[in-house]
Amino acid sequence: MADTIHVSTRKGLFTLKRSPVRRWEIADVAFLGSPLSMSLADPRDGSWYAALNLGHFGAHLHRSCDRGASWTEVAVPTFPDGATMPERMASEAETPKMKPAALSEIWALEPANTGDGTLWCGTIPGGLFRSDDAGESWRLVEGLWNREERMSWFGGGKDDPGIHSVEVDPNDPQHVLVAISCGGVWRTRDGGAKWECCSNGLRAEYMPPDQAYNPNMQDPHRMVACPSYFNFMWIQHHNGIFHSTDGSRNWEEITNVEPAVFGFTVAVHPHDPGTAWFVPGVKDEMRVPKDAKFIVTKTTDGGKTFRQISAGLPSEDAYDIVLRHALDVDSTGNLLAMGSTTGNFWVSEDSGESWQAVSTHLPPVYAVRFVEER
Amino acid sequence: MATVHFTSHLQSFVNSAPVEVAATTVGAALNSALDGKEQLRSYVMDEHGRLRRHIMVFIDGKIIDDRVNLSDSLTDTSEVYVMQALSGG
Numbered sequence: 001m002a003d004t005i006h007v008s009t010r011k012g013l014f015t016l017k018r019s020p021v022r023r024w025e026i027a028d029v030a031f032l033g034s035p036l037s038m039s040l041a042d043p044r045d046g047s048w049y050a051a052l053n054l055g056h057f058g059a060h061l062h063r064s065c066d067r068g069a070s071w072t073e074v075a076v077p078t079f080p081d082g083a084t085m086p087e088r089m090a091s092e093a094e095t096p097k098m099k100p101a102a103l104s105e106i107w108a109l110e111p112a113n114t115g116d117g118t119l120w121c122g123t124i125p126g127g128l129f130r131s132d133d134a135g136e137s138w139r140l141v142e143g144l145w146n147r148e149e150r151m152s153w154f155g156g157g158k159d160d161p162g163i164h165s166v167e168v169d170p171n172d173p174q175h176v177l178v179a180i181s182c183g184g185v186w187r188t189r190d191g192g193a194k195w196e197c198c199s200n201g202l203r204a205e206y207m208p209p210d211q212a213y214n215p216n217m218q219d220p221h222r223m224v225a226c227p228s229y230f231n232f233m234w235i236q237h238h239n240g241i242f243h244s245t246d247g248s249r250n251w252e253e254i255t256n257v258e259p260a261v262f263g264f265t266v267a268v269h270p271h272d273p274g275t276a277w278f279v280p281g282v283k284d285e286m287r288v289p290k291d292a293k294f295i296v297t298k299t300t301d302g303g304k305t306f307r308q309i310s311a312g313l314p315s316e317d318a319y320d321i322v323l324r325h326a327l328d329v330d331s332t333g334n335l336l337a338m339g340s341t342t343g344n345f346w347v348s349e350d351s352g353e354s355w356q357a358v359s360t361h362l363p364p365v366y367a368v369r370f371v372e373e374r
Numbered sequence: 375m376a377t378v379h380f381t382s383h384l385q386s387f388v389n390s391a392p393v394e395v396a397a398t399t400v401g402a403a404l405n406s407a408l409d410g411k412e413q414l415r416s417y418v419m420d421e422h423g424r425l426r427r428h429i430m431v432f433i434d435g436k437i438i439d440d441r442v443n444l445s446d447s448l449t450d451t452s453e454v455y456v457m458q459a460l461s462g463g
Contacts, residue, residue: 054387054417055428056383056426056428056429056458056459057384057387057417057418057426057429057458058416058417058420058426060387060416060417073388073413076416078421079421079422081422100422100424102420102421102422102424103420103421
């Protein structure tokens with residue numbers, strides 16, 4: 001099992017380690033005071049990446065080659081001169097007024113698996129970028145950016161649309177899926193030159209009825225694919241839970257989930273594609289745990305049934321929300337970790353059946369990722 | 375020569391010592407002060423050369439009028455301050 005966790009928070013990057021007596025504790029804090037939007041511990045070369053969203057001073061990316069002992073600022077993805085985006089969602093009748101596209105936030109960072117130092121980066125606004133030199137330089141993936149459908153993407157909770165999930169097929173690194181809030185699911189088979197929208201079956205209750213199944217207007221909050229069975233995928237959508245067993249060609253809506261189908265995050269077991277975890281909340285105006293009881297829901301049968309898990313979690317007066325990147329599972333499937341908007345952090349070492357609080361005093365948590373060696 | 379000062383908060387992220395520049399507009403002063411300092415520039419401006427939204431620029435104690443073209447004029451002794459707007463908690 002992994003013994004290190006990166007926790008990206010509003011006030012820094014926290015590194016948690018498991019001590020020899022199996023107790024998780026905060027081992028280090030980097031960038032104290034700065035908001036972190038994402039981290040990545042690249043298992044290929046051991047590099048650590050930290051994406052800062054400084055607000056006043058923009059988005060910045062740092063890399064460490066010595067497991068956090070020192071950090072060096074590298075390049076961020078930037079939009080080329082002339083890259084524009086609609087000021088607001090385009091209608092069919094009018095030509096949208098455009099504005100320059102400029103990096104707001106790094107929202108996804110994943111190994112591209114075509115060689116050491118190759119990375120995918122998803123951003124707000126909705127750009128996908130590629131680096132072949134460990135973040136020293138980036139280029140916009142124009143095959144996706146130039147899709148006409150992009151004019152209809154819009155922000156969900158953020159001012160502009162954003163790419164938050166990038167899933168790379170472990171058996172074919174040219175096969176990549178991204179999920180966009182709000183712009184649906186898109187897939188490339190050729191490493192990024194050509195893209196197709198793969199949102200069939202996703203449903204957006206928040207749209208007018210005739211637009212509810214518009215594949216390009218869906219708001220998947222988080223999408224994950226099972227590493228061992230890549231065709232099996234899960235989405236925690238604004239509108240509920242969706243499952244695909246055919247590599248995103250079709251998505252099935254799962255509605256029989258108590259106490260709620262709303263949430264932001266999902267994690268899938270790395271070897272058992274029918275097992276997934278969710279953290280429900282009351283949609284849509286509330287966004288708090290139902291009855292102030294914080295629970296995790298787990299399915300082990302591909303979404304036919306769900307169990308509510310409360311062992312070790314607060315059963316009353318809890319108003320925690322776990323954001324889209326703030327739940328992770330390690331490569332064994334036994335170890336899970338999650339952090340909440342109210343600074344609570346829990347770990348489970350029994351595949352999510354019970355949880356232990358590691359801290360109740362962290363800053364708001366944006367992203368949680370296990371650090372694993374190759 | 376005008377002098378460009380950067381908020382001390384920037385110093386924790388990137389070297390941002392004051393710079394003396396010969397310039398007649400604030401835009402020219404910033405360009406000169408940031409010349410060859412692309413990392414510092416990225417904290418003050420976005421990739422299209424626009425002042426970041428929460429960056430405020432003062433000339434001799436007065437906030438600039440033209441944030442888009444940065445055309446406000448300087449004197450030989452102007453003190454330019456690049457500051458951050460306060461926000462958040």
